[in-house]
Amino acid sequence: MYIELNCPSSLRKQLAKLFGESLKATFPGESDVLPMIDACVAKNGVKFADYQCNNAMSLWAKVKGKQTDFKNPRSVGEGIVKNLPPSEMVESCSVAGPGFVNIVLSKKWIAQSLQRMLTDGIDSWAPRLPVKRVLIDFSSPNIAKEMHVGHLRSTIIGDTLARMLEFCQADSLIRRNHIGDWGTQFGMLIAYLFEKYPNPEDVNESAIGDLQAFYKASKLKFDSDPDFKLNAQQSVVKLQRGDPKYRTAWQQICDISRTEFNKVYKRLGVHLEEMPESFYNPLIAPTLEKLEKLGLVEDSEGARVIFIEGVDIPIIAVKRDGGYNYSSTDLASIWYRLNVENIEWNIYVTDVGQWQHFDMLFKAYRRAGWLPKDENGYPKCTHVGFGLVLGDDGKRFRTRSSETVRLVDLLDEAKRRCKASLLERDNAKDWTEEEIEKTSEAIGYGAVKYADLKINRLTNYTFNFDQMLNDKGNTAVYLQYAHARICSIIRKSGKNIEELKRNGSLVLDHEDERTLALHLLQFTEVFVESCSNLLPNVLCEYLYNLAEIFTKKFYSNCQVVGSPEETSRLLLCESTLVVMRKCFYLLGIEPVYKL
Numbered sequence: 001m002y003i004e005l006n007c008p009s010s011l012r013k014q015l016a017k018l019f020g021e022s023l024k025a026t027f028p029g030e031s032d033v034l035p036m037i038d039a040c041v042a043k044n045g046v047k048f049a050d051y052q053c054n055n056a057m058s059l060w061a062k063v064k065g066k067q068t069d070f071k072n073p074r075s076v077g078e079g080i081v082k083n084l085p086p087s088e089m090v091e092s093c094s095v096a097g098p099g100f101v102n103i104v105l106s107k108k109w110i111a112q113s114l115q116r117m118l119t120d121g122i123d124s125w126a127p128r129l130p131v132k133r134v135l136i137d138f139s140s141p142n143i144a145k146e147m148h149v150g151h152l153r154s155t156i157i158g159d160t161l162a163r164m165l166e167f168c169q170a171d172s173l174i175r176r177n178h179i180g181d182w183g184t185q186f187g188m189l190i191a192y193l194f195e196k197y198p199n200p201e202d203v204n205e206s207a208i209g210d211l212q213a214f215y216k217a218s219k220l221k222f223d224s225d226p227d228f229k230l231n232a233q234q235s236v237v238k239l240q241r242g243d244p245k246y247r248t249a250w251q252q253i254c255d256i257s258r259t260e261f262n263k264v265y266k267r268l269g270v271h272l273e274e275m276p277e278s279f280y281n282p283l284i285a286p287t288l289e290k291l292e293k294l295g296l297v298e299d300s301e302g303a304r305v306i307f308i309e310g311v312d313i314p315i316i317a318v319k320r321d322g323g324y325n326y327s328s329t330d331l332a333s334i335w336y337r338l339n340v341e342n343i344e345w346n347i348y349v350t351d352v353g354q355w356q357h358f359d360m361l362f363k364a365y366r367r368a369g370w371l372p373k374d375e376n377g378y379p380k381c382t383h384v385g386f387g388l389v390l391g392d393d394g395k396r397f398r399t400r401s402s403e404t405v406r407l408v409d410l411l412d413e414a415k416r417r418c419k420a421s422l423l424e425r426d427n428a429k430d431w432t433e434e435e436i437e438k439t440s441e442a443i444g445y446g447a448v449k450y451a452d453l454k455i456n457r458l459t460n461y462t463f464n465f466d467q468m469l470n471d472k473g474n475t476a477v478y479l480q481y482a483h484a485r486i487c488s489i490i491r492k493s494g495k496n497i498e499e500l501k502r503n504g505s506l507v508l509d510h511e512d513e514r515t516l517a518l519h520l521l522q523f524t525e526v527f528v529e530s531c532s533n534l535l536p537n538v539l540c541e542y543l544y545n546l547a548e549i550f551t552k553k554f555y556s557n558c559q560v561v562g563s564p565e566e567t568s569r570l571l572l573c574e575s576t577l578v579v580m581r582k583c584f585y586l587l588g589i590e591p592v593y594k595l
């Protein structure tokens with residue numbers, strides 16, 4: 001767990017409070033017993049209770065042999081039940097097996113809690129972060145190098161984490177794009193540019209065209225032509241010294257890259273605030289000076305380095321040629337974030353391969369006394385890693401021509417496929433062109449995001465259009481269908497939901513109504529688990545189960561429109577929509593209202 005969230009609306013938290021009181025009354029001598037409450041999982045489709053309190057066994061181990069009224073763990077369980085303070089939340093408790101306390105919640109309480117959420121809005125369920133100023137560094141592609149599928153993962157996962165943290169009421173959340181606009185590759189690119197266009201006026205977007213191709217061509221020359229290589233190296237020096245001609249060329253190249261990145265962000269609906277590597281360049285020397293004074297920096301084969309206990313290779317702060325690198329920039333950028341931006345929690349979303357880079361930086365900061373020795377203290381720095389993107393062949397994802405994939409093309413392809421399948425449908429002619437455009441974007445881009453988010457980010461993930469665009473199984477398309485179906489149920493009823501919210505009431509007499517309502521109330525505790533571990537897949541699984549419970553249980557067995565329970569069931573449909581949309585929002589998916 002990365003962070004503890006304060007969340008009074010979580011059912012588990014509420015039960016823990018209640019059982020905490022009982023534990024205190026049952027064992028006045030044991031002051032530090034934390035209530036252990038878990039949601040019950042169904043075995044073979046059967047669930048004996050909603051929650052379980054599992055303290056009896058370990059408490060028995062503590063008091064066994066001492067002078068008490070208890071003769072076995074079961075009697076401890078019975079004691080816990082007996083001392084439970086009265087509560088409207090709990091319908092009944094019973095002791096099972098060696099001492100598990102089974103808890104059944106009151107369906108009246110469930111109904112009332114859900115109805116309150118409908119009135120107060122789902123944000124009334126939001127947990128709170130213990131810190132106010134959070135920065136999340138994600139996407140962060142490199143100029144002129146390819147923005148590859150790894151950056152797509154960082155963009156998708158980072159955006160979702162940002163949305164989740166925002167939901168937890170961070171007063172200020174910065175979405176930082178640490179664009180790589182400063183490095184030796186620029187010498188090569190500028191040298192190549194000047195060779196192709198000796199006259200600077202001729203340089204424009206169409207001249208450079210596809211930057212990736214431009215990068216590849218210059219790299220080819222760099223690797224094969226020693227004169228060019230020398231020229232490229234001299235160009236970096238000129239650029240870094242601020243030669244105006246070289247600065248202008250650098251700016252032109254950066255701007256073209258940005259236009260390309262922005263196309264991807266626009267399609268994904270992701271907003272980032274850019275502070276590129278070059279920004280920190282003037283801050284590197286002063287930061288290193290401070291570290292030098294603290295005695296952290298030493299000489300190693302002509303380079304200036306920082307050794308970290310337990311790691312063989314040091315952080316290279318200054319290269320042998322006197323130049324700075326990726327690590328030098330990050331040493332300065334952390335300093336800026338902690339001391340100028342006053343960030344309390346600084347998060348990085350990159351592939352797992354960069355884990356060591358960040359781990360070493362954080363350790364150096366701890367050594368310097370710039371981060372607390374206790375890793376859980378604040379300010380805190382966290383690296384959030386993710387696995388590789390693979391193609392169907394199990395290798396790194398590439399297109400047929402074995403080149404890296406242009407991300408815009410990838411997203412356009414998802415949209416194109418969705419559009420084609422929408423146009424094939426019988427009701428295609430009832431749709432306006434704009435509806436088709438919007439719907440295929442929402443479904444296509446949503447599918448790409450969901451396919452990535454639904455798996456544990458630490459594992460590698462296989463990119464497959466057919467799988468992610470399937471309307472069955474755990475896909476965004478399936479979820480969109482479920483959402484649209486519920487919208488259509490409400491439309492068909494012809495009822496005004498706002499009015500039902502004011503005057504109708506929720507009643508949960510059918511078992512499947514109760515199951516659905518309980519699952520909806522469990523949103524908060526699942527969200528807390530997902531957010532405190534920075535694992536969006538936990539939220540995806542919840543959303544998928546919600547769609548399944550609605551479709552396969554509630555909607556299959558409980559008639560809504562035209563039934564005597566219509567009002568209550570419409571309120572249940574509306575509650576489902578509210579929770580689904582919150583999940584969609586957190587996952588960055590645009591819901592579709594008709595399909």
Ligand code: ARG
Nearest residue numbers: 137140141142178180330350
């Ligand atoms: N530009 C880097 C890459 O493409 C990611 C940057 C992550 N952020 C940072 N502050 N180092 O791998």
